[in-house]
Each structure stands twice: as structure tokens, then as C-alpha cells.
Amino acid sequence: MTRSAITVTAPEGVPEVRKGDDLAALLLAALESEGLQDGALRDGDIVVVTSKVVSKAEGNVREGTREDALPGETVRVVARRGPTQIVRGRLGLTMAAAGIDASNVEAGYIVLLPLDPDASARALRATFRDRTGTNVGVVITDTAGRAWRDGQTDIAIGAAGLDVLESFAGQIDAYGNDLVVTAPAVVDEIASAAEISQGKLGARPFAVVRGRADLVREPGDDGPGAGALIRPEGSDFFGFGAREAVVRALKGAAEDQTPFGAPASIEELSAAVAEVTGTAPIAHEGGLLVDGADPAVIAALAFAHGWRCDHEDTNRGATSLSLPMTT
Known part of the structure; x- marks a missing residue:
């Protein structure tokens, strides 16, 4: 698909937002002063609003x-x-x-x-439709850090009326390679593009992104919202920080189990036990038997991998590990 150039306009002149303020009216007035090309919203525009002014208007x-x-x-x-x-x-x-x-x-x-950023985005989208007759997408943004990299970028924490992911799975690239999991988080890319124009100190809490009308859904279809991008507990590779994961595994409290993710395979647990203890576990009645290792260490390894210590055989210094827990 051929796309035209993408433009981002972040109008000036927005006053301090207070509880009860009409955000849609503030944006439309600012756009009129700014002269956004034809001076108005168009079908397919994407309106970007910082979470801070949403929270202020909602009294949070x-x-x-x-x-x-x-x-x-x-x-x-x-x-x-x-x-x-x-x-x-x-x-x-x-x-x-x-x-x-x-x-x-x-x-x-x-x-x-905001209490419910996706709901706030849906309400704003409906208001723009009522007042201007245009079909736009709405994104609510906040600033966040990133694992493995310094600095922050804006991300979408609320969205309505547009696709949040652009999936290329099943397509083929120019070299004939199958694309399996390629899915740009376009709603986050829009948030970051808008922030470049808005700035942090420029009192420009709104932006209009034009040129990606292909992402905007039909009127009445608000889409899954930005909440769809949040991984469920247990599916993130980094449910705890490095230090905290050690503490939680040693403590072994049931309420800390979910962030460690789905139970590991018997092969993965066996490899971990062997790496830490130097002892290869033995397959035993559907589980594992570990000889000559500190039971506390084995218990922590089992917990971190979603398994359970059934019992310790004090006579032979062995610890039995059961089939994976239900998580």
C-alpha cells in the first residue's frame, strides 16, 4: 500500500487544564488558532492527548x-x-x-x-464525532522508560478507533522470507511521533497525526484499546527484577508464583539444577529426584521454574520434585 507523508501538528495556546474542562473543545479551539491545513479535523486523523491533561480534566x-x-x-x-x-x-x-x-x-x-484510559479515549472519540462529524482515532499517551535502554519515550496507555498493532504475520518480505511474528505496535509509534512535536515543556498536550487513515476504524468500532498491548501476568520474561527474582524464589510464597511464568519443561528444570548444583537429576515417578544438593537451593530452583518439592529423603539426602504446579 502506498502511503502519503505523515504530518504531526501540536497546536500552541492551550490553557492550563482544570477539573471538568472540556478537552475536545480545547483542542478544536487550539486547532482553529493553529490553522491545521484546512483548519479542522478530517476523517482518518489520529488525535493524540497526553494522559496528564486527561487526568487533570477528570480530577485525578x-x-x-x-x-x-x-x-x-x-x-x-x-x-x-x-x-x-x-x-x-x-x-x-x-x-x-x-x-x-x-x-x-x-x-x-x-x-x-487516568482511571480508565481506554474509556477516556472512547469518550473523546465519540465527542469529536458528535461535534465535527469526523471519524478519528484517539490515543492517550504517557512517558515510560524501557528495559535495556536509557531515556524515555511516550507510549499509548489508552486508544479508541484504531488498530494498535499492525500485523505482518503470514506475509512474505522482499527476499521471500515468511514473516511470522512481525507486529509493530503502531499506536506506541504514533505516541512517540506526537511527543516529538509536543515536547515536554511546550504546553502542547494535544497533537493531530495525519497520514495513517488506514489504521482508523469505522465509526462505532473502537477496537481493542491500548490495554490489549499489556502482557498478562506470567507471560512477561521479566516479571521481577534480577535481585527481586532471587529473593522471591528463595521465599517461595505462593502469591509470587505467577510472575515467574508458565511451568518449565522437565528438560529445562533438569538443566538448571545441573548447572547450579553440578548434579544431574534423575527422572523419578513422573518428576525428578536430586541427590546430594542443598534442599533450599533445590526448592528455590523448583519454585522459579513452576515446580514443587514434594519431600526430602533425609536418609539418602535427596529431594523429590513433582510435576509442574497449576498456575
Whole structure:
């Protein structure tokens, strides 16, 4: 498919957003002042809105500090490094400090993430349809760090009316290779493209991305939302930080099992036991029997791989590992 050039417009002149403000009206007024090509939204445009102004308009601003609010926004702690906490928050997003923000807000106050960003995006999309007659997509964004790389980028935490993934699975590239799992997260790419125009200090909380109308769904079809991009608990390779994974495996609490993922195969567990202990486990009644190793070590290895220690044979110094747990 041939695509035209993509343009991003982030209008100036948006006033400070307060609880109860009409975000759609603010954007339309800003676009009129900016002169977005024909001065109005078009079918196929994608409207990008920062989560901060959504939270402000919805009244999700609190007096206090990040530390005060963090427990209430946290489902579980993924990793800690000094004062920094990476947590899985109530929306399922894994972010530093649950995405709680103390910038671009009055001193002594913090901004929490919207209660339901996908629902907020759906409501904005419907409002634009009612007021302008246009069929647009809506993306709500927030800033997030990334594993393995310094710096932050904007990602989509809410979306309505557009495809969030662009799957190429089943297609063939120019060299004749089958594409199996290629699926760009286009909604995150749109969020980052918009942020380049918006900037962090420019008081430009809105942007309009034009040129990807192929991603925008028909009126009445809001799509799966940005929540569809969040991996379920247990499917992420990095359910805990490196230090935290060691602690959780040694502790062996049942509530910590899910983030370690689906149970490993008997071959994978055997290889791990052999690598750590230097002892090759023996297949035993559908499970494994490990001779001459510290039971605490074996228990931690079993827990991290989704297995269970059935019992310890003190006479021969062996530990029996059962078939995988149900997770």
C-alpha cells in the first residue's frame, strides 16, 4: 500500500487544564488558532492527548507526594533500586512509580494516571464525532522508560478507533522470507511521533497525526484499546527484577508464583539444577529426584521454574520434585 507523508501538528495556546474542562473543545479551539491545513479535523486523523491533561480534566489530581500515593496505585513491586520503584500498577502497566507525576502540576500536588484510559479515549472519540462529524482515532499517551535502554519515550496507555498493532504475520518480505511474528505496535509509534512535536515543556498536550487513515476504524468500532498491548501476568520474561527474582524464589510464597511464568519443561528444570548444583537429576515417578544438593537451593530452583518439592529423603539426602504446579 502506498502511503502519503505523515504530518504531526501540536497546536500552541492551550490553557492550563482544570477539573471538568472540556478537552475536545480545547483542542478544536487550539486547532482553529493553529490553522491545521484546512483548519479542522478530517476523517482518518489520529488525535493524540497526553494522559496528564486527561487526568487533570477528570480530577485525578491529589495533594501529597509520589511516596504517599504509590501504595494505592501498586499491584506489586517488580524491582527496586534505591528510592526508585518499578511497579505493576492498577492498569497493568509496569512503570516507575506507577506513572505518578509531580511535574507540570502545582507544588505539593501529584497527577495519577487516568482511571480508565481506554474509556477516556472512547469518550473523546465519540465527542469529536458528535461535534465535527469526523471519524478519528484517539490515543492517550504517557512517558515510560524501557528495559535495556536509557531515556524515555511516550507510549499509548489508552486508544479508541484504531488498530494498535499492525500485523505482518503470514506475509512474505522482499527476499521471500515468511514473516511470522512481525507486529509493530503502531499506536506506541504514533505516541512517540506526537511527543516529538509536543515536547515536554511546550504546553502542547494535544497533537493531530495525519497520514495513517488506514489504521482508523469505522465509526462505532473502537477496537481493542491500548490495554490489549499489556502482557498478562506470567507471560512477561521479566516479571521481577534480577535481585527481586532471587529473593522471591528463595521465599517461595505462593502469591509470587505467577510472575515467574508458565511451568518449565522437565528438560529445562533438569538443566538448571545441573548447572547450579553440578548434579544431574534423575527422572523419578513422573518428576525428578536430586541427590546430594542443598534442599533450599533445590526448592528455590523448583519454585522459579513452576515446580514443587514434594519431600526430602533425609536418609539418602535427596529431594523429590513433582510435576509442574497449576498456575
